[in-house]
Amino acid sequence: MTTTTVETLALDDRITGSLVGAAVGDALGGPVEGYTPQQIVERHGGRVHGIVGPWHGDQWRTARPIAPYHKGDGHITDDTLMTHALIRVYTSVRDHLDAYSVADHLVPDLISTPRWIPELEAEALPLQRIFLAEKWIVSRLHYGHHDPREAGVGNIVNCGAAMYMAPVGLVNAAHPTAAYAEAVDIAGAHQSSYGREAAGVLAAAVAAACVPGATPTTIVDTALSVAKDGTQAAIESVAEAAARHTDFESALVPLRAAIAPFDTVGPDYRSPSLGARRPSRLHSIEELPIALGMLLVNNGDYPGTVLSSVNYGRDCDSIATMAGAIAGALHGAAAVPEGWAKQVAEASRVDLHEPAAQLSAVTREIFTRDMERRRAHEAAFALLTDAR
Template sequence: MTTTLETLTLDDRITGSLIGAAVGDALGGPVEGYSPEQIVERHGGRVHGIVGPWHGDEWRTARPIAPYHKGDGHITDDTLMTHALVRAYATVRDHLDAYAVADQLVPDLISTPRWIPELEAEALPLHRVFLAEKWMVTRLHYGHNDPREAGVGNIVNCGAAMYMAPVGLVNAAHPTAAYAEAVDIAGAHQSSYGREAAGVFAAAVAAAALPEATPTTVIDAALSLAKDGTQAAIESVAEVAAQHSDFESALAPLRAAVAPFDTVGPDYRSPSLAARRPSRLHSIEELPIALGMLMVGGGDYRRTVLGAVNYGRDCDSIASMAGAIAGALHGESAVPSDWAKTVAEASRIDLHAPARELAAVAREIFTRDRERRRAHESAFARLTDLP
């Protein structure tokens, strides 16, 4: 019997979202940084599943990817950071904030060796994450900055947004709460529209977990909370996405729609002088495109993620975000099981374990929230004439 949206459990949505994010990340990794045209030339057509490294067996030395083995089902830093955030929730077992990044996430990155698929070795996660994530270690561990302000000065990119799905899942069905919590957490990592994107992405995941959610309701929830250039970029992309039902025809129009808000410029590997600087007028590219592909794909996991992958540019993050939202909409069964199996085996990772842990934590947090809410209601009633 087919599971309907209305009967999906919290556990199923969390599992679908986290596995969906990891699989999208692994599919997008080997073509990250390239254009749709380059992807077609390299692979003889569009990518329709898991593919090998761009440079084949020379991945260890080929620039600009070396020394990372991107492809063959390997997760990237997006999933490494997502699972690190799940571990922070598992330790705190309550809502997180910027101080939790300093007290839990940063020590996890610098103290515990883990299997890093792209390095094909056990190493500290710090040795794999990008410079924008190393910034947190510098600012919080060595610089002892206020966690709420540590993100100021970092490059403004999708670094904070890419791993915020757990925040949306802990606040499942409550986009406003997810937005607020993610903005707080991301203050330790990013500023400006990078921090804003983290909040909006978490809200989109939370909105996707609502019982009757659709791509349209997810985008509406995102727009109701988004500010400045992020809101404008999502509006622009969503308007164009509504005109397409196939990612092939949508690739160029979606890029044109987001281009005025994207600071990186037309050549992803040669960013413009204004790239990744704070601004109220701009947006990261990844989140609006992920939402656009969700609409183009009608929320279907496979169509949504393949659209994100074949878009190119920062497509591992785009596909990871899109996969997290589509997975929350439709649950684990929406994610092709052969893809998930290959990613789990190739990356030597249990994709179900983080989902089980986060589902348990989400229930504990909800119970605490309900107790806190009832205590507040009781106290407020004593202060007023309200029943």
């Protein structure tokens, strides 16, 4: 009789793989964000296979609609800046987070502490780099003093919250339902509707990727088990389309067709439809379902999953960030090509491994607290149900 042994990667390895993998995906996708697959081919003479320069070359400072950001050459974007900011909140609170953590810790970080911003090639407040959907957090919480749990209501509904929720999945590694609940709570300060829902599902997918023996299929099944409304339907539609493909070239058009009925932005990414990014129970962000679809098409292979996401175009830096976070958690740090990680770290002037080390330490502390809280609850419940 033969016994199948499941190789279990260490928690620290999965956290590093997820966070470094997300940052590399972000940097790979940045220079081609907003374009179609065909435009990408025309600009680069074929598919993107690694780190490339800015779309407009040396004119990146003035060329619209990119200016003044240096997207390319291995620079991380706001996806990773926000991810690292959320990790700093965890390292400060050293426990599970909620919407109030955003108000008490994340907002002050964004508006008070200058940091190196790779795309600006300068030290600046993160507030000066993040987009309007993230500036909303500052406006509502710092200036408007809204209830953090409801501050996301009224914001445009996009992938803004989901793009940096991987740390929540890692803190709740192998516990997808807890990851979902925590991310939905945190994201209430940022988003509403299917944007908030996507944040919860992304966190759950990352947590599911950490389950020993996980596969792309089990990850998607877990995502479907927690997802609600249009997000669930969109993931299901994209997953069904992805199941018929094993290479991204043939999958590009079918996956876009599968997500189109749920995507409010419309066919022209840079000219959104009139109904774009409005709350709805029928719709979904595009980025998360496509990231999961590319994970299925490539059977979880990190380089294939991320490059497929990059060459999909549209909001491909966020798609590749999410795909990289999930694939990196699934396979660990070794799955992320060392050359890519090194180039991104050097170009962005950021230590990609230190945030992972910090989050690993905090995750262990939180788990210990969870166990203590669980034991206290068990003891109290035992007294309540004592038959005497």
